[in-house]
């Protein structure tokens with residue numbers, strides 16, 4: 001499986017339309033994942049492109065349908081659209097479905113336990129000797145609240161009504177209804193726990209590391225919320241690792257010269273990966289031991305493909321020399337990967353640096369510090385605030401500068417559904 005794009009709706013277009021514009025008939029046989037059931041305008045084009053499966057989150061109907069829920073006598077158009085969606089669904093070879101399999105039972109606990117091991121939490125904990133990782137629990141609670149209000153519908157009756165408008169009557173009866181809600185809650189919990197591992201905390205963020213010279217444009221750090229968002233994507237990937245001990249995720253994005261039609265602005269997805277044994281290998285094909293094992297022959301290091309290596313290998317777009325491309329890695333790039341990242345023409349690295357400068361028997365992290373020609377942004381306390389540990393309202397700032405919302409953002413925001421108040 002390979003991810004070929006990540007898109008979101010813009011002021012003019014729905015996410016499905018953007019996916020079509022960006023990939024055209026390359027969408028053939030692809031699986032598409034939507035945060036809400038697509039409308040007929042998107043669906044007809046996607047079906048026409050020959051996609052394999054369309055999965056959607058069962059809580060967020062189209063805006064027109066949502067109006068219908070609160071005002072059943074409303075628009076004829078909404079009803080027509082819902083019918084058209086059903087017709088397109090039944091007449092196409094693509095499966096249109098709610099994809100929400102139950103998570104394996106230890107998943108939530110596993111993620112909670114391992115999230116604190118990522119560099120981002122470790123770095124904060126180390127910077128404040130009296131502080132334990134309890135701040136992680138607080139950050140996680142905050143994310144849970146935020147994500148619950150974004151993705152869940154607290155009122156069961158309202159949820160049932162929404163499911164009915166979406167044509168999912170069969171999920172309104174118990175035990176299907178309560179199972180569905182439980183599965184949705186579990187997934188939200190997992191997402192919140194992962195997101196909290198790159199926390200909004202004080203003045204911690206991604207800031208330039210070292211005094212290396214690169215060109216001015218490449219030295220510009222992304223806004224902190226964007227950088228954190230991309231790192232959370234990388235962290236999600238890290239949980240897919242095949243290395244029992246250390247999961248690492250990497251994701252590559254690039255920026256076009258001008259703003260595109262995508263809700264991601266000029267940013268576009270290039271590739272992603274996590275550390276794993278070569279594609280196609282079976283569980284016991286390769287050794288899994290680490291440096292502590294005396295016999296070097298049975299250690300994992302010569303076999304495992306690093307997160308960055310997989311992201312580079314399975315990228316779906318070229319890395320263009322005249323564009324600002326950036327890789328987000330949950331751990332410091334090692335000596336094997338640093339020359340690969342530079343050689344591929346990537347302009348910026350966002351990473352943790354807890355292991356930077358470490359030399360182990362089979363893997364070392366010595367080259368990252370000396371790397372020239374690629375801008376490095378590592379997770380640290382803002383240099384502007386190193387001496388002043390102020391922890392009030394960090395979200396209102398990016399790179400220490402007060403953030404203002406663009407008009408476009410405000411308009412787009414008002415287009416988004418907010419079901420949290422139900």
Ligand SMILES: Nc1ccn([C@H]2C[C@H](O)[C@@H](COP(=O)(O)OP(=O)(O)OP(=O)(O)O)O2)c(=O)n1
Nearest residue numbers: 243245246248275290304306307331332333334
């Ligand atoms: N930027 C990086 C760094 C590492 N890895 C992967 C390769 C190995 O699967 C694992 C190695 O991680 P560690 O250096 O932490 O080694 P250990 O897993 O042995 O842990 P430690 O030595 O910290 O006990 O991470 C990766 O994909 N990308």
